[in-house]
Amino acid sequence: MEIQTSNLAPVGKAARVRSMFAEIAPRYDFLNSTLSLNIDKRWRRFVIRKVADRLGGPDARALDLCCGTAELSLELGALAPTTGIDFCHPMLELGAKKIRGSQLPIDLVEGDALNVPFNDSTFDVVTVAFGLRNVDGAEAGLREIHRLLRSGGRGAVLEFSRPTVPVFRTLFHFYFTRLLPRIGNAVSGSSFAYQYLPESVQAFPDQTALASLMQTVGFSDVRYYNLFGGVACLHLGTKQNQESQSSPAQEQSTLSPPPHRRIT
Numbered sequence: 001m002e003i004q005t006s007n008l009a010p011v012g013k014a015a016r017v018r019s020m021f022a023e024i025a026p027r028y029d030f031l032n033s034t035l036s037l038n039i040d041k042r043w044r045r046f047v048i049r050k051v052a053d054r055l056g057g058p059d060a061r062a063l064d065l066c067c068g069t070a071e072l073s074l075e076l077g078a079l080a081p082t083t084g085i086d087f088c089h090p091m092l093e094l095g096a097k098k099i100r101g102s103q104l105p106i107d108l109v110e111g112d113a114l115n116v117p118f119n120d121s122t123f124d125v126v127t128v129a130f131g132l133r134n135v136d137g138a139e140a141g142l143r144e145i146h147r148l149l150r151s152g153g154r155g156a157v158l159e160f161s162r163p164t165v166p167v168f169r170t171l172f173h174f175y176f177t178r179l180l181p182r183i184g185n186a187v188s189g190s191s192f193a194y195q196y197l198p199e200s201v202q203a204f205p206d207q208t209a210l211a212s213l214m215q216t217v218g219f220s221d222v223r224y225y226n227l228f229g230g231v232a233c234l235h236l237g238t239k240q241n242q243e244s245q246s247s248p249a250q251e252q253s254t255l256s257p258p259p260h261r262r263i264t
């Protein structure tokens with residue numbers, strides 16, 4: 001299993017996010033499953049159910065942006081050849097170990113989700129799970145997803161969002177902003193990661209704002225599914241057939257792939 005390396009020169013938010021995930025990487029999967037009582041796994045499986053119909057063709061390909069330890073990449077790889085991309089090497093190393101054991105057709109690329117080293121219209125499905133909130137600009141991330149999709153392809157964004165029921169929202173807000181940072185800090189050893197988590201969720205567009213943003217960058221048939229009362233939300237959008245498309249994303253040029261490195 002090799003990890004390819006693409007152009008990486010993170011500064012500002014990207015550099016902070018990258019070093020934060022490098023710090024918590026060894027405990028990331030454990031923290032995810034314990035703090036969410038394994039619900040995160042169900043959410044990722046829900047994503048798979050909503051994109052599987054696009055991955056049945058013989059040349060279907062999937063891309064998992066901000067793939068981290070490759071949890072979602074592994075599920076996608078069971079359906080079609082999949083590429084996972086992330087800019088945090090320690091997270092990818094953990095993902096690479098799992099992929100080696102799985103024998104699934106999955107490649108990992110160490111690179112920036114805002115400058116993915118693939119041509120326009122390469123993938124049938126592009127997913128990002130708990131990653132869009134972390135990139136430097138949700139709109140730029142969505143434009144990149146749209147660029148990478150083939151006509152008729154589906155973009156899927158799984159992200160924390162806003163609980164919809166008022167009482168539950170208040171209780172969850174208390175847990176998320178007061179209790180979780182303490183528990184997370186104690187278990188992860190990172191004083192920053194679990195303060196950043198609720199702050200980044202609050203700064204991220206809510207359900208309707210994210211749906212509008214997806215439409216703005218050119219997605220059609222945009223819909224979303226609240227999960228666990230809106231604690232998380234899956235947004236889906238389709239890239240229109242090129243001939244009927246008139247979004248600004250259509251005008252983006254093809255990126256020439258930067259050099260990359262494989263590590264077996």
Ligand SMILES: C[S@@+](CC[C@H](N)C(=O)[O-])C[C@H]1O[C@@H](n2cnc3c(N)ncnc32)[C@H](O)[C@@H]1O
Nearest residue numbers: 021066067068086087088112113129130131134
């Ligand atoms: C919360 S983790 C999610 C990992 C995985 N998708 C999952 O479902 O568990 C967020 C990941 O996004 C990655 N990330 C954040 N900004 C990125 C960027 N600009 N380019 C590539 N990866 C990025 C981080 O390195 C981290 O692995």
